[in-house]
Amino acid sequence: MPIDPVVPLLPVVVDSSSTLFDLPFREGYVSSIVYVSLYVSLVAVALSTLFSVPVAVLLGLAEFPGKRFVKSVINTGMGFPSVVVGLVVLFAVSNQGPLGSLELVFTREAMIMSQFVLATPPITAISLAAITGVDGNVRDAARVLGGTRLDAALVVLKEARYGIATAVLAGFGRAISEVGSVLIVGGNITGADGISKTRTLTTAIQLEARQGQYETAMLLGAVLVALVLTVNAVVVRLGDRGGRR
Amino acid sequence: MTIQRRELLTALGTGALAGLAGCSGVTGDSDEGGAAVAGETLTLTTTTSTYDTGLLDSIHGDFEALYGVTVDAVAQGTGAALESARNGNADAVMVHARGLEDEFMRNGYGVNRRDLMFNDFVIVGPEDDPAGIGGTGSATEALTTIADAGATFVSRGDGSGTHTKELNLWEAAGAEPGGDWYQETGTGMGEALNVADQQGAYTLSDRGTFISQRSEVDLTVLVQGPIEDGPEVLSNPYGIMAANPGVHENVNYDLAMAYIGWITSPGTQEAISSYEMNGEQLFFPEAVSEDPDFQQYVPEGWSGDSPDA
Numbered sequence: 006m007p008i009d010p011v012v013p014l015l016p017v018v019v020d021s022s023s024t025l026f027d028l029p030f031r032e033g034y035v036s037s038i039v040y041v042s043l044y045v046s047l048v049a050v051a052l053s054t055l056f057s058v059p060v061a062v063l064l065g066l067a068e069f070p071g072k073r074f075v076k077s078v079i080n081t082g083m084g085f086p087s088v089v090v091g092l093v094v095l096f097a098v099s100n101q102g103p104l105g106s107l108e109l110v111f112t113r114e115a116m117i118m119s120q121f122v123l124a125t126p127p128i129t130a131i132s133l134a135a136i137t138g139v140d141g142n143v144r145d146a147a148r149v150l151g152g153t154r155l156d157a158a159l160v161v162l163k164e165a166r167y168g169i170a171t172a173v174l175a176g177f178g179r180a181i182s183e184v185g186s187v188l189i190v191g192g193n194i195t196g197a198d199g200i201s202k203t204r205t206l207t208t209a210i211q212l213e214a215r216q217g218q219y220e221t222a223m224l225l226g227a228v229l230v231a232l233v234l235t236v237n238a239v240v241v242r243l244g245d246r247g248g249r250r
Numbered sequence: 251m252t253i254q255r256r257e258l259l260t261a262l263g264t265g266a267l268a269g270l271a272g273c274s275g276v277t278g279d280s281d282e283g284g285a286a287v288a289g290e291t292l293t294l295t296t297t298t299s300t301y302d303t304g305l306l307d308s309i310h311g312d313f314e315a316l317y318g319v320t321v322d323a324v325a326q327g328t329g330a331a332l333e334s335a336r337n338g339n340a341d342a343v344m345v346h347a348r349g350l351e352d353e354f355m356r357n358g359y360g361v362n363r364r365d366l367m368f369n370d371f372v373i374v375g376p377e378d379d380p381a382g383i384g385g386t387g388s389a390t391e392a393l394t395t396i397a398d399a400g401a402t403f404v405s406r407g408d409g410s411g412t413h414t415k416e417l418n419l420w421e422a423a424g425a426e427p428g429g430d431w432y433q434e435t436g437t438g439m440g441e442a443l444n445v446a447d448q449q450g451a452y453t454l455s456d457r458g459t460f461i462s463q464r465s466e467v468d469l470t471v472l473v474q475g476p477i478e479d480g481p482e483v484l485s486n487p488y489g490i491m492a493a494n495p496g497v498h499e500n501v502n503y504d505l506a507m508a509y510i511g512w513i514t515s516p517g518t519q520e521a522i523s524s525y526e527m528n529g530e531q532l533f534f535p536e537a538v539s540e541d542p543d544f545q546q547y548v549p550e551g552w553s554g555d556s557p558d559a
Contacts, residue, residue: 099337099338099339100337100338100339100498100500100501101337101338101498105338106500108500110339111293111322111324111339192293192322192324192326193324193325194322194323194324195307196310196314196320196321196322197306197307197308197309197310197311197314197321198311199307202322212302212325214440214441215298215302215437215438215439215440215441216302216438216440216441216462216463217440217441217443217444217463217466217467218440218466219444
């Protein structure tokens with residue numbers, strides 16, 4: 006059955022009358038890879054946000070020599086190929102690597118590490134842009150009104166919140182859509198019962214494509230797009246609600 | 251099994267909830283939410299052909315139930331599977347390139363190698379067979395003919411067992427693969443078959459992957475392997491080895507040996523031989539035999555009299 010290009014993706018995926026969903030998957034398979042995808046990406050992005058936003062605030066508000074250099078390093082990080090990040094993390098967690106004793110290779114924790122590395126540059130860079138974009142008068146006003154440096158930082162952070170939300174979404178988008186590093190450090194493992202251990206939507210798509218099953222690969226791709234769309238919608242909605250307060 | 255609308259919604263819902271749970275559990279135990287793993291985990295690195303045909307998923311349930319353990323099968327291709335074990339990241343390795351296995355054993359990374367099962371390689375191509383290799387009884391002759399005709403040939407180019415076999419065949423044929431007609435895809439077998447299909451090209455495939463994908467592509471077997479009375483050079487034996495605990499002390503050697511014992515046992519060998527796809531047997535077990543087979547434990551051609559001893 007051809008996919009009608011006019012029909013939006015989401016209804017196609019949830020349309021029960023569609024024969025498209027006769028996927029050769031066992032029960033629980035798709036939900037478990039969706040779970041692993043979300044779990045790994047959300048944890049990585051949450052950790053990365055806790056790290057990146059304070060760094061962006063420090064960089065944005067402080068003046069020091071070499072600041073431009075630090076900025077360009079972060080911007081370069083946005084272009085890191087995920088495969089290379091995967092190889093570096095694999096080297097680190099591999100049995101012979103510096104973290105070998107933790108036995109992290111082919112685990113979700115290793116996947117979270119590599120996605121943390123991938124998500125941090127975009128979150129930091131976009132947050133930094135949002136923070137430096139806040140009118141300097143705002144900060145000055147906070148200080149004039151008797152606020153401490155911390156108060157000023159919080160005011161700036163509040164003003165920059167939409168930009169920071171965009172930064173977090175960009176980091177999430179990078180994490181959940183990349184395939185190179187999670188495949189290398191996670192190993193794309195599913196148990197014999199068909200429940201994913203380290204298989205994500207992207208590595209499942211790669212597996213289907215490797216087997217030449219392009220149709221099921223595209224359907225999993227549609228699930229991934231729907232998922233990213235949902236997460237974005239939720240974040241935007243939360244942002245609007247916060248704005249009205 | 252089909253997934254109906256309700257199941258999908260439930261799936262998406264639980265996925266979202268689980269994701270949120272994972273989010274709030276950042277500070278907690280990051281292992282929560284996964285299936286409760288009782289006992290130990292065996293990491294088996296293997297080739298795409300054993301995994302993608304569904305064989306391992308179909309038999310591993312028995313082993314897991316028998317020992318109360320989990321098997322993490324990582325499908326990587328022979329070269330990468332052996333490399334993972336070299337780095338101490340695998341407990342057992344199941345691959346199909348004897349030369350590479352021997353090197354792995356000689357370098358001390360593996361112990362207790364057993365012959366496990368075999369199937370064969372076939373040379374497939376478009377039905378109109380532009381180079382005219384159909385009916386050729388010799389694989390090397392067929393490759394020479396393809397090279398002489400400059401007919402498009404798709405190579406895996408990924409260091410896998412199939413790629414290794416292909417390179418050995420070119421060498422045996424005395425032909426130099428290269429030029430516009432020779433395309434390295436760097437992909438798995440399924441993708442390589444699709445590329446060959448789209449380009450009307452020839453390629454070397456393991457029989458299992460070809461059978462599982464035959465309905466999707468317009469390719470046909472032009473040179474048969476030994477299972478269908480083709481040349482012996484196209485045989486495709488799989489071996490299994492445990493990672494040497496003397497090299498990497500934290501590999502799970504006990505479980506690896508339990509696995510090797512189980513997969514070479516009569517019961518599991520029977521399960522392997524009865525695994526079918528589209529009504530055809532994909533793998534032929536060879537671990538159980540009345541006769542001695544010392545060659546499975548040592549590098550090919552090795553004997554006590556050789557200078558290696």
